[in-house]
Amino acid sequence: MSAKRELEVFAIGVLFGIVGGFVAGLLVAPTSGSATRKRLADEALRAAEVARDIAERAEHAAEVLGGKVEHYLGRDEEIAWRKVAELKEGVKGYTQAEPS
DSSP, X not given: OOHHHHHHHHHHHHHHHHHHHXXXXXHHXXXXXXXXXXXXXXXXXXXXXXXXXXXXXXXXXXXXXXXXXXXXXXXXXXXXXXXXXXXXXXXXXXXXXXXX
């Protein structure tokens, strides 16, 4: 599973944990139905904000990680092509050398 997908799954798990905890706490609290519904709605909005923040952070982390991976892969590819060019020059120089 990719790092980005793992972060998405983690963020979703955190969101469900937060929402589930708030719902459970509100349902067992000794308050009236309308007060409980209002609190539940407020907590759901707060949980959605937290989830959005976590998702944004996870997306940023995935972008940074992806950029680093691409950078290192690009460097390795660049080095490999440089070595191929050096080998071609060496073979070309060898084949053009005068036999003794």
